[in-house]
């Protein structure tokens with residue numbers, strides 16, 4: 001699979017480690033790391049938080065789909081998606097045909113401690129574990145289309161990356 005430099009696409013709830021694991025994978029494979037949120041911020045010239053506040057979530061979701069489409073035209077990339085990119089069926093179809101999809105999961109208490117106080121995620125404002133549990137419940141089926149799934153509460157980022165690489169190669 002790595003012969004063809006198939007994209008690795010990381011999906012999963014906020015705080016499951018997509019960016020951290022993505023960096024490590026990209027280094028190991030010598031692939032380009034594309035953080036979809038960062039690409040969107042660069043394209044819009046505005047932070048995710050400002051986009052949510054000023055233009056609203058619906059605008060953000062449209063921009064997210066447009067960036068995903070653009071990025072998936074390339075190969076040899078590790079793509080860390082935003083946690084809500086899977087909420088749109090069109091995005092899921094794009095991902096399935098555009099690479100090998102890996103879902104990262106984590107327990108609510110770990111997510112809460114990982115994202116605590118970073119102020120980067122408008123949907124987790126207040127960061128209560130209850131809010132995280134609600135979103136996890138709402139999205140529980142959304143990440144199931146992945147080709148491979150790892151629970152990052154059980155392993156270190158390095159172990160998770162090794163497991164992904166073993167299955168990818």
Ligand code: S3P
Pocket residue numbers: 012013014015018037048081082083084085120121122123
């Ligand atoms: C979101 C996740 C965020 C970001 C935005 C919305 C979501 O990305 O795209 O705040 O709906 O789950 P991370 O998963 O990288 O935090």
